[in-house]
Amino acid sequence: xxxxxxxxxxxxxxxxxxxxxxxxxxxxxxxxxxxxxxxxxxxxxxxxxxxxxxxxxxxxxxxxxxxxxxxxxxxxxxxxxxxxxxxxxxxxxxxxxxxxxxxxxxxxxxxxxxxxxxxxxxxxxxxxxxxxxxxxxxxxxxxxxxxxxxxxxxxxxxxxxxxxxxxxxxxxxxxxxxxxxxxxxxxxxxxxxxxxxxxxxxxxxxxxxxxxxxxxxxxxxxxxxxxxxxxxxxxxxxxxxxxxxxxxxxxxxxxxxxxxxxxxxxxxxxxxxxxxxxxxxxxxxxxxxxxxxxxxxxxxxxxxxxxxx
Amino acid sequence: xxxxxxxxxxxxxxxxxxxxxxxxxxxxxxxxxxxxxxxxxxxxxxxxxxxxxxxxxxxxxxxxxxxxxxxxxxxxxxxxxxxxxxxxxxxxxxxxxxxxxxxxxxxxxxxxxxxxxxxxxxxxxxxxxxxxxxxxxxxxxxxxxxxxxxxxxxxxxxxxxxxxxxxxxxxxxxxxxxxxxxxxxxxxxxxxxxxxxxxxxxxxxxxxxxxxxxxxxxxxxxxxxxxxxxxxxxxxxxxxxxxxxxxxxxxxxxxxxxxxxxxxxxxxxxxxxxxxxxxxxxxxxxxxxxxxxxxxxxxxxxxxxxxxxxxxxxxxxxxxxxxxxxxxxxxxxxxxxxxxxxxxxxxxxxxxxxxxxxxxxxxxxxxxxxxxxxxxxxxxxxxxxxxxxxxxxxxxxxxxxxxxxxxxxxxxxxxxxxxxxxxxxxxxxxxxxxxxxxxxxxxxxxxxxxxx
Numbered sequence: 083x084x085x086x087x088x089x090x091x092x093x094x095x096x097x098x099x100x101x102x103x104x105x106x107x108x109x110x111x112x113x114x115x116x117x118x119x120x121x122x123x124x125x126x127x128x129x130x131x132x133x134x135x136x137x138x139x140x141x142x143x144x145x146x147x148x149x150x151x152x153x154x155x156x157x158x159x160x161x162x163x164x165x166x167x168x169x170x171x172x173x174x175x176x177x178x179x180x181x182x183x184x185x186x187x188x189x190x191x192x193x194x195x196x197x198x199x200x201x202x203x204x205x206x207x208x209x210x211x212x213x214x215x216x217x218x219x220x221x222x223x224x225x226x227x228x229x230x231x232x233x234x235x236x237x238x239x240x241x242x243x244x245x246x247x248x249x250x251x252x253x254x255x256x257x258x259x260x261x262x263x264x265x266x267x268x269x270x271x272x273x274x275x276x277x278x279x280x281x282x283x284x285x286x287x288x289x290x291x292x293x294x295x296x297x298x299x300x301x302x303x304x305x306x307x308x309x310x311x312x313x314x315x316x317x318x319x320x321x322x323x324x325x326x327x328x329x330x331x332x333x334x335x336x337x338x339x340x341x342x343x344x345x346x347x348x349x350x351x352x353x354x355x356x357x358x359x360x361x362x363x364x365x366x367x368x369x370x371x372x373x374x375x376x377x378x379x380x381x382x383x384x385x386x387x388x389x390x391x
Numbered sequence: 392x393x394x395x396x397x398x399x400x401x402x403x404x405x406x407x408x409x410x411x412x413x414x415x416x417x418x419x420x421x422x423x424x425x426x427x428x429x430x431x432x433x434x435x436x437x438x439x440x441x442x443x444x445x446x447x448x449x450x451x452x453x454x455x456x457x458x459x460x461x462x463x464x465x466x467x468x469x470x471x472x473x474x475x476x477x478x479x480x481x482x483x484x485x486x487x488x489x490x491x492x493x494x495x496x497x498x499x500x501x502x503x504x505x506x507x508x509x510x511x512x513x514x515x516x517x518x519x520x521x522x523x524x525x526x527x528x529x530x531x532x533x534x535x536x537x538x539x540x541x542x543x544x545x546x547x548x549x550x551x552x553x554x555x556x557x558x559x560x561x562x563x564x565x566x567x568x569x570x571x572x573x574x575x576x577x578x579x580x581x582x583x584x585x586x587x588x589x590x591x592x593x594x595x596x597x598x599x600x601x602x603x604x605x606x607x608x609x610x611x612x613x614x615x616x617x618x619x620x621x622x623x624x625x626x627x628x629x630x631x632x633x634x635x636x637x638x639x640x641x642x643x644x645x646x647x648x649x650x651x652x653x654x655x656x657x658x659x660x661x662x663x664x665x666x667x668x669x670x671x672x673x674x675x676x677x678x679x680x681x682x683x684x685x686x687x688x689x690x691x692x693x694x695x696x697x698x699x700x701x702x703x704x705x706x707x708x709x710x711x712x713x714x715x716x717x718x719x720x721x722x723x724x725x726x727x728x729x730x731x732x733x734x735x736x737x738x739x740x741x742x743x744x745x746x747x748x749x750x751x752x753x754x755x756x757x758x759x760x761x762x763x764x765x766x767x768x769x770x771x772x773x774x775x776x777x778x779x780x781x782x783x784x785x786x787x788x789x790x791x792x793x794x795x796x797x798x799x800x801x802x803x804x805x806x807x808x809x810x811x812x813x814x815x816x817x818x819x820x821x822x823x824x825x826x827x828x829x830x831x832x833x834x835x836x837x838x839x840x841x842x843x
Contacts, residue, residue: 125505126506128502129499129512136720139543140519143530143533158542158543160543160546230440234827235778236780236802236803236819237824238442241441241446245441261438327523332807342523342525345525345529349785360529366525367523367526374518374520
C-alpha cells in the first residue's frame with residue numbers, strides 16, 4: 083500500500099461486453115442481454131443518486147455561505163434557488179473586513195507549510211539512512227519507528243504541553259509545528275524508507291564508484307528518484323496539518339490559532355452565526371480542494387498511503 | 392543541515408583512524424548515517440517516546456500528581472458514568488463504522504466497474520477526504536438541523552412522511568368544554584352520551600388556527616338531520632366571528648369543519664368511521680340498530696410531524712457516524728476498487744461463460760479474492776475510528792456532548808476541559824494506545840512480510 087506499488091485509482095475497463103458468438107448455458111441470450119441492460123440502468127441510477135447525496139451537503143454549505151444571515155436563520159439553503167438574486171459575497175467581505183479569521187488563515191499557512199517541509203526533509207534523510215546506510219542497531223531502531231506509527235496524538239498532549247511550557251514553546255506556532263513534525267515522522271520515515279529501498283542497488287553502487295559522496299547521492303539520485311513518494315507524502319502531510327484541529331486547540335494560543343480552532347470556538351452559538359461559520363468553513367476548504375484537483379493522482383496516493391496512521 | 396554536520400566527521404583528526412583508510416571511510420559513513428537519522432530520532436524521542444513513558448507513569452498518580460494510586464485511575468474508567476458512556480460509544484463506533492464503510496465501499500467499487508464515468512464518480516466520493524473534520528462537522532450540523540425549514544435531512548424526511556400520511560387537518564383544535572364532548576388535550580374527544588338513529592349529534596370545536604380552515608368550509612347547518620336509521624351529526628367551529636352566538640349551539644355564521652374523521656364507538660371499540668363534509672356534517676348510513684358514542688380520534692389534532700431529532704441524545708452517535716461515512720466512503724471504495732482492478736479478468740470471464748450470475752461471481756470469486764484488501768481497509772478504519780475526535784466535538788451540541796462522547800473527547804474533557812484530572816486523563820490516553828496496539832501488530836507484520 084505504500085511505496086512505488088501504491089495502487090492508484092484508474093479508470094477500470096468498462097463492464098463486461100456481451101460476446102455474441104459463443105453459445106451459452108442458462109437463459110437464452112436475448113433475455114440475458116435485456117436483464118443485463120436493465121441491471122445496468124439500475125446501477126447507473128443508484129450511482130447517480132449516490133453522487134448527488136455526496137455533493138449535496140457541500141453545495142448546501144456553499145449556498146449557505148452566500149445567503150444573508152436572516153435567510154439562513156429562517157429558511158434552508160435550498161430555498162435560495164427560488165430567488166438567486168439574494169445570494170451575494172457579502173458574508174465573505176465581512177469576513178475579510180473583520181480580520182480575525184484572516185489572521186487565523188495565515189496561521190494555518192504558517193503551521194502547515196513548515197511542518198510539511200520539515201517532515202519530508204527529516205524523513206527523507208532518515209529513510210535513506212534506514213534503507214542504504216549502515217549503522218549499529220539500524221533495523222531495530224527502524225522497527226521501533228514503525229511501531230510509533232500508531233501512538234495516538236492524544237498521548238502526547240499532556241506531556242508535551244508540560245515540556246513546551248517549561249521551554250516557552252507553549253502557545254506558539256513553533257510549538258504546534260514541532261508537535262506535528264514529531265507525529266508525522268513515523269509514517270513518513272516508514273513510507274520513504276520502503277520507497278527508497280526499491281531503488282536498484284546497482285544504481286547506487288555505480289554512483290559510489292563514480293566517487294559520489296553520500297550527500298551527493300542523496301540529493302542528486304535518491305531525491306529525484308523518490309519524487310512520486312515525496313510528492314504524495316508532502317500532499318498528505320500538508321492536508322493532515324491543514325485540517326488539524328485537536329493539536330492546535332491545545333498548543334496554539336489565540337494569536338497562533340489556525341482557522342479550525344478559530345471556527346470551532348464559534349460553534350457554541352451555532353445557528354445564529356451561519357453567516358460566519360459557512361464562509362469560514364469554505365475558506366478552510368478552498369486550499370485542500372485546490373490541492374485535490376491540482377494533484378489528484380498524488381493526492382489519492384498520499385491519502386491512501388497515509389491512512390495507515 | 393546534515394551536510395555541514397558531517398564535515399567535521401570527515402576530517403576526523405584522530406591519528407589511529409588515519410592508519411587504516413578503509414576503516415576511516417567506514418567510520419565516516421557511519422557518522423554520516425547517524426547524522427541523517429538524528430533529527431528524526433531526536434524529535435521522536437522527545438515528543439513521542441518520552442510522552443508515552445510519561446503518560447504511563449502519570450496514569451498511576453492521582454489528579455494532582457502527588458499521590459501514587461496504582462491502577463485506581465484505570466478502575467475509575469469503568470466506574471465514572473460519563474467515561475463509561477464514552478467507552479460504550481467508542482465500541483459502537485469501532486464496530487459499526489468500519490463494517491459499514493468496508494461494506495459500502497465494496498458494493499460501490501463493484502458497481503463503479505460497470506459504468507463509464509467511474510473516474511468522475513470516484514472523484515466525487517473522494518472529495519470529502521480533502522475536507523477537514525471541522526468543515527465536515529459544520530456541514531452536517533447544518534444538514535441535521537431539527538427545524539425542517541432549515542435542516543435538509545428533516546426537510547426530506549418530513550416531505551416523504553407527508554406524502555405517505557395526510558397531515559392532521561386541525562392540529563390546534565380542541566373540544567368546547569362543558570358542551571357534551573370531552574377528552575384529554577390533543578384528543579381523542581368523545582361524546583358524553585350515546586346517540587341513536589335519526590339524532591343529530593353536535594360536536595363543537597374551538598381553537599382552530601386561522602389558516603387551518605379550508606376555503607371550501609361552508610356554513611354549518613343549524614339542524615343536522617341524518618336520514619332515518621342513520622347516526623349522524625355535525626362537527627363545527629363553535630365560534631361566531633365578531634362575537635355573539637351561544638356555546639354548544641350552531642349559530643348563524645359558524646362554519647362547519649370539513650375533513651374531520653369521526654368514529655362511532657360501541658363497547659369501547661370503533662365500529663365505523665366517517666369523514667365530515669364541507670358543512671361539517673357526517674353520517675353513518677349502515678350502522679346496526681343501537682346507540683353509539685361518537686369519537687374524534689387524536690389523529691385529527693396531531694401536531695404536524697417535525698422530523699427526526701438527529702442530534703438528540705438517542706440518535707446523536709449514529710448521526711455523527713453518518714457524517715463520518717460521508718468523509719471516508721470514498722477512501723474505502725477507491726482502495727477496494729484498486730484491489731478489484733488487480734483481479735484477473737479471465738477468472739471472472741470464465742465464470743460468466745459457465746453461466747454464473749453476477750451475484751454468484753460476487754460472492755464466490757470477487758469477495759474471496761479481495762479478502763486481503765478488505766482486511767487492510769478494515770484495520771485502517773479501525774485505527775482511525777478509534778481516534779475520532781473532531782467530528783464528535785463539532786457536531787454534538789453542548790447539551791448532548793456527554794451522550795455523544797467517545798474516548799478521545801472524554802480524554803480531552805477530563806484532562807483539559809474543566810475536569811483537570813490529569814491522572815485519569817493519562818489513563819484514558821494509555822487505554823487508547825493499548826486499544827490501537829493490535830492494529831500496530833498487524834501493521835508491523837504486514838510490513839515485515841512485504842519486505843521478505
